[in-house]
Amino acid sequence: MTDNTNAISLVDRRRFLKLAGVSSSGLILGATLPNFQPAWADIAGTAAKDKSAAPLNLFVSIAKDNTVSIVCHRSEMGQGIRTGLPQVVADELEADWDLVEVVQGLGDKRYGNQNTDGSRSIRNFYTTMRTMGASARTMLEQAAAQLWSVPASECQARKHRVHHSASNRSASFGELAELAATQKVPAEDTLVLKTPTNFNYIGKPVATYDTPAIVQGKGVFGQDVILEDMLIASIERAPVLGSKVAAVDDSAARKISGVVAIENMDGGIEPPLFHPLAGVAVIATNTWAAMKARRALDIEWTDTSHASHDSAPFIETLKQRVQQPGKVVTKYGDVASSLASAAYKHSATYSVPYLAHASMEPPSATAVVKDDHCEIWACVQVPQATQQHVANALGLTPEQIKVNVTLLGGGFGRKSKPDFAVEAALLAKKMQRPVKVVWSREDDIRHDYFHAAAASHFESAMDDDGQVTGWQQRTAFPTISGTFANGVEHPSNGELSLGFADIPFDIPHRQCETAPAEYEARIGWLRSVSNIQNAFAVCSFADELAHLRNRKPDEFLLELIGEDRHIDPNQGDFEYGNHGASLKDFPLDTARLKQVLAVTAAKADLTQKGDHVQKAGEGWGIAVHRSFLSYVGIATKVAVENGRVAIKEMHCVADVGLAVNPDRVESQMEGSMVFGMSLALMGGINMEKGAVTNSNFHDYPLLRMQQSPKMSVTLMGTEHAPAGVGEPGVPPVAPSITNAIFAACGERIRDLPVNKHLQLV
Amino acid sequence: MELTINGKVHQVDVDDDTPLLWALRDELKMTGTKFGCGAGLCGACTIHINGNPARACLTPIAAAKGAKITTIEGLSDTGDHPLQQAWVKHNVPQCGYCQSGQLMSAAALLANNPTPSEKEIDSAMSGNLCRCGTYPRIKAAIQDAVHYYNASEQQEKQGGE
Numbered sequence A: 001m002t003d004n005t006n007a008i009s010l011v012d013r014r015r016f017l018k019l020a021g022v023s024s025s026g027l028i029l030g031a032t033l034p035n036f037q038p039a040w041a042d043i044a045g046t047a048a049k050d051k052s053a054a055p056l057n058l059f060v061s062i063a064k065d066n067t068v069s070i071v072c073h074r075s076e077m078g079q080g081i082r083t084g085l086p087q088v089v090a091d092e093l094e095a096d097w098d099l100v101e102v103v104q105g106l107g108d109k110r111y112g113n114q115n116t117d118g119s120r121s122i123r124n125f126y127t128t129m130r131t132m133g134a135s136a137r138t139m140l141e142q143a144a145a146q147l148w149s150v151p152a153s154e155c156q157a158r159k160h161r162v163h164h165s166a167s168n169r170s171a172s173f174g175e176l177a178e179l180a181a182t183q184k185v186p187a188e189d190t191l192v193l194k195t196p197t198n199f200n201y202i203g204k205p206v207a208t209y210d211t212p213a214i215v216q217g218k219g220v221f222g223q224d225v226i227l228e229d230m231l232i233a234s235i236e237r238a239p240v241l242g243s244k245v246a247a248v249d250d251s252a253a254r255k256i257s258g259v260v261a262i263e264n265m266d267g268g269i270e271p272p273l274f275h276p277l278a279g280v281a282v283i284a285t286n287t288w289a290a291m292k293a294r295r296a297l298d299i300e301w302t303d304t305s306h307a308s309h310d311s312a313p314f315i316e317t318l319k320q321r322v323q324q325p326g327k328v329v330t331k332y333g334d335v336a337s338s339l340a341s342a343a344y345k346h347s348a349t350y351s352v353p354y355l356a357h358a359s360m361e362p363p364s365a366t367a368v369v370k371d372d373h374c375e376i377w378a379c380v381q382v383p384q385a386t387q388q389h390v391a392n393a394l395g396l397t398p399e400q401i402k403v404n405v406t407l408l409g410g411g412f413g414r415k416s417k418p419d420f421a422v423e424a425a426l427l428a429k430k431m432q433r434p435v436k437v438v439w440s441r442e443d444d445i446r447h448d449y450f451h452a453a454a455a456s457h458f459e460s461a462m463d464d465d466g467q468v469t470g471w472q473q474r475t476a477f478p479t480i481s482g483t484f485a486n487g488v489e490h491p492s493n494g495e496l497s498l499g500f501a502d503i504p505f506d507i508p509h510r511q512c513e514t515a516p517a518e519y520e521a522r523i524g525w526l527r528s529v530s531n532i533q534n535a536f537a538v539c540s541f542a543d544e545l546a547h548l549r550n551r552k553p554d555e556f557l558l559e560l561i562g563e564d565r566h567i568d569p570n571q572g573d574f575e576y577g578n579h580g581a582s583l584k585d586f587p588l589d590t591a592r593l594k595q596v597l598a599v600t601a602a603k604a605d606l607t608q609k610g611d612h613v614q615k616a617g618e619g620w621g622i623a624v625h626r627s628f629l630s631y632v633g634i635a636t637k638v639a640v641e642n643g644r645v646a647i648k649e650m651h652c653v654a655d656v657g658l659a660v661n662p663d664r665v666e667s668q669m670e671g672s673m674v675f676g677m678s679l680a681l682m683g684g685i686n687m688e689k690g691a692v693t694n695s696n697f698h699d700y701p702l703l704r705m706q707q708s709p710k711m712s713v714t715l716m717g718t719e720h721a722p723a724g725v726g727e728p729g730v731p732p733v734a735p736s737i738t739n740a741i742f743a744a745c746g747e748r749i750r751d752l753p754v755n756k757h758l759q760l761v
Numbered sequence B: 001m002e003l004t005i006n007g008k009v010h011q012v013d014v015d016d017d018t019p020l021l022w023a024l025r026d027e028l029k030m031t032g033t034k035f036g037c038g039a040g041l042c043g044a045c046t047i048h049i050n051g052n053p054a055r056a057c058l059t060p061i062a063a064a065k066g067a068k069i070t071t072i073e074g075l076s077d078t079g080d081h082p083l084q085q086a087w088v089k090h091n092v093p094q095c096g097y098c099q100s101g102q103l104m105s106a107a108a109l110l111a112n113n114p115t116p117s118e119k120e121i122d123s124a125m126s127g128n129l130c131r132c133g134t135y136p137r138i139k140a141a142i143q144d145a146v147h148y149y150n151a152s153e154q155q156e157k158q159g160g161e
């Protein structure tokens, strides 16, 4: 576990009341969250709807009517975090979930890290949230003890009340909050956390907090923000990275009724960071007028060096490069001689195209700028980075930028880049009125921070017994580092820690290398990041070897993984990321991987050795992968007939450690399967002359209901600490599909997506 | 122009070619109907026009004149439409952005075909994308709602006899 040690201190109540304008009294605790010092806390509890609510700490306030407000400081994008984190606090607090109100935290560094990415909200804040709940509970118990003149040890919080059973008295949390403010704050080492058998909510499928609003159309997403006197902006952006506006004829656009202004947007900056792209913004009184006028613009763009980038030949080039010696990343033994002396050798080259996030809600942000203050409402995964980047653009400090995080209509990593919020801020400043920037679907698909197109190459040596003795792997893809620095052509260690340098196989001679790839378009994190291409290639190649040796894929994989052990990928002369966690707390544990593999294999009908091609036209494939500290296996059944493929069944087996909310973990795995099917079967962004040729869901299709098979999710390993959930389900999906296709019809698909090779049913 | 939405008459002052979607969202501030693609490809903007499912992004308001329009805000008064209840029971939504459209497509399906087969569900829902991948739960919730729905229809009929 990440150690979020809490130093709890009593806050000066008067100071708080003055800052927050709170009229009643209460109890305030401070806690040291990662990355910041306690600086109590003008924001604590102010987000509660009832402003008279007594703030117990940064995350909890209690109103006299007994409503407990719990702050969620991370962004909700469908993963259920506005339920998961508050349910942990509520459990330790002994609050009644029905009386809990969830409050979205503003962007503020006092909350610690708010970047909702890397599948880490629960694993990084589980202990902190428990401590926050436990300390507030303890102070409520102390208050009751004082009220009844009994020892605190005899008072016990249970379901929103504190009880003294000896005298048969009890008081509600609302009644006690005020008195609790006068209590001594318990030292952290005196706090007693609940034992898991007493959990009311942790580990239980608590219903998603926002669902009742969402089914009535009442959820407020970034696109839904409406302010008094607000204008709408639609922006035509430079089609090619680095390009700027050379000339614009806006005479026709200006004639469209509703148009208020047409403004050039600066841009064309490299490295692109989170800067807005260059473009021309149409600002109008309504969205339709802005969109219509934008179509009437006639813009000439400046030339850039990226205007010769064509993605299809680029991928072919990468595939050539990974077949040549590259830059060594990790090295175990002597691969060259093991290959030279091999009884059998096999090699294969794989590729994955550029991919777009295509979250259902296109990006959108609304801003108001007044003098030295800016307020933003946006569907961002990174409220603090939004403060920073908006501040830079406006020449203000982050503290002068207030960022309200709306619900996110999907994020998947796209909304970790607040370029759209910066656009809104710049236009709001120019217009001196509230401005909402509305991205269209075409904007979203063409101006994404794409998942990198990637090529991978593998070569293996086997001895006479079919044992794999040597393993060479090489990868090339434009790195995310290119978004932050010019001229970087090799992947970062962070990217190579995602299923590349940490493959869990016990092979004596092994070498990982990279080859260069040019940065030609904005690249960013997409749900599970480089694990996508790495798991696809590794799990495909292992399957190829199994079939070549006439072995059952699961048995062969078990052998490749080898003994139960903890692997340290740092030993191959590599600096391993381990998703930001220590290997001591979250080891790379082959026993857990093998358990997941065994359960996954049991879901599939993997036929006996020598008979791997199943009933004509149908086949099963499996893949297992560790990422985000979790272990996930996928078993897929496909049917292939007359060159048309259908997914028949898909089963997910996931060891994510303790599932704080098993229902949301299952839904994330269901979603990961669908996300993985979309990318494997039909995902692909095409670029010509540096510009994206896809535009909407007709040419960047996503899986639809009739293509979505019967699915199941099996959770295991819940005795371990909570690990990542949102992303680790995605990587094994694609190789399980292509492995199943091979089993069904003998066709080995090495270049995604599948629909380049077979039609989809 | 006059529009009848969820049983109420609204005045909107926009160009005739304005899609109903933007009249709803910008003019009437009814943001339950979502913008996902603007091209009839995702179903996020699904509403009912005279009881039939339609994409608000492709429906010019001129074409909606005189029609009975229902949006997610009018699917039920208190969120207790059988489908809304089934959605809560199955905890369907993830991000939730597609769900207004999903519910409106499903509601139109059940209103016109109270006992849809799995194939009929697939085909009625095929125009509604969910990037979060809630398809298995949407399907289960529709199948579950079919029971409530038919039970409550039955009751209504019996009540009328």
Ligand code: FES
Pocket (backbone or CB within 6 Å): B034, B035, B036, B037, B038, B039, B040, B041, B042, B043, B044, B045, B046, B055, B056, B057, B058
């Ligand atoms: S927004 Fe209308 S179908 Fe996508």
Ligand code: FES
Pocket (backbone or CB within 6 Å): A078, A360, A409, A410, B093, B094, B095, B096, B097, B098, B099, B129, B130, B131, B132, B133, B134
């Ligand atoms: S729930 Fe997110 S798009 Fe459907």
